[in-house]
Amino acid sequence: xxxxxxxxxxxxxxxxxxxxxxxxxxxxxxxxxxxxxxxxxxxxxxxxxxxxxxxx
Amino acid sequence: xxxxxxxxxxxxxxxxxxxxxxxxxxxxxxxxxxxxxxxxxxxxxxxxxxxxxxxxxxxxxxxxxxxxxxxxxxxxxxxxxxxxxxxxxxxxxxxxxxxxxxxxxxxxxxxxxxxxxxxxxxxxxxxxxxxxxxxxxxxxxxxxxxxxxxxxxxxxxxxxxxxxxxxxxxxxxxxx
Numbered sequence: 001x002x003x004x005x006x007x008x009x010x011x012x013x014x015x016x017x018x019x020x021x022x023x024x025x026x027x028x029x030x031x032x033x034x035x036x037x038x039x040x041x042x043x044x045x046x047x048x049x050x051x052x053x054x055x056x
Numbered sequence: 057x058x059x060x061x062x063x064x065x066x067x068x069x070x071x072x073x074x075x076x077x078x079x080x081x082x083x084x085x086x087x088x089x090x091x092x093x094x095x096x097x098x099x100x101x102x103x104x105x106x107x108x109x110x111x112x113x114x115x116x117x118x119x120x121x122x123x124x125x126x127x128x129x130x131x132x133x134x135x136x137x138x139x140x141x142x143x144x145x146x147x148x149x150x151x152x153x154x155x156x157x158x159x160x161x162x163x164x165x166x167x168x169x170x171x172x173x174x175x176x177x178x179x180x181x182x183x184x185x186x187x188x189x190x191x192x193x194x195x196x197x198x199x200x201x202x203x204x205x206x207x208x209x210x211x212x213x214x215x216x217x218x219x220x221x222x223x224x225x226x227x228x229x230x231x232x
Contacts, residue, residue: 008190018231037131043231054231056214 013041020045020055026043107216109138119196120168126191128179130149134224136172136189139218143207144171145193165200168193172204173212182206 015030025047032042040053110121124142125135136142146169169194174182186204194202214232217225226230 021226021229021231038178038180040230052229053229055217056226 013056018043023048108144116198123192123195132228138218138221142172168202170204
């Protein structure tokens with residue numbers, strides 16, 4: 001069976017460099033293109049070691 | 057239903073009318089699929105003037121905008137106007153009302169038309185938000201009725217969020 005990418009998880013957002021809302025660091029990585037809501041993505045801050053969400 | 061544990065009987069399902077959709081599996085059916093098969097994607101047009109915030113509005117239109125500002129996103133304490141979801145507000149005197157011709161003031165029975173979008177076509181809050189917005193637009197004194205038109209072009213993006221909206225989002229703990 002051939003699998004295709006689910007288009008609903010495509011995003012135009014960058015995978016790194018989102019500004020952490022807690023410490024302001026941009027040393028962050030995206031963990032998932034979608035969060036608890038379709039208009040957010042999940043990121044992790046290497047600076048303060050906190051997960052956060054980015055509004056997309 | 058009381059017999060949930062009974063394996064589905066095709067003939068019974070057909071009678072129920074609940075399973076009358078052909079679900080035969082076809083792995084190539086979505087080869088050209090887009091995120092929503094029922095949406096025609098239009099390139100972003102002229103976005104000058106968007107987001108509409110009603111900053112020049114006066115009188116009754118001002119009252120409508122103020123009511124819209126009071127509507128917040130269901131998940132975040134940010135006004136939908138600051139999120140840039142409102143593309144326009146149009147007011148017109150209700151010409152179908154014969155009392156207007158008879159001398160009643162036209163300002164007292166205006167018809168409001170709100171043009172708005174959502175962040176995603178599949179937004180689960182669609183019904184809730186559109187109802188809330190329509191009711192808010194109809195709430196000021198002098199508005200007789202309100203309708204809401206949902207549009208998807210130009211598509212919404214973060215550019216539509218106002219500076220105030222971005223401040224509110226950050227305060228809420230979201231990166232923007």
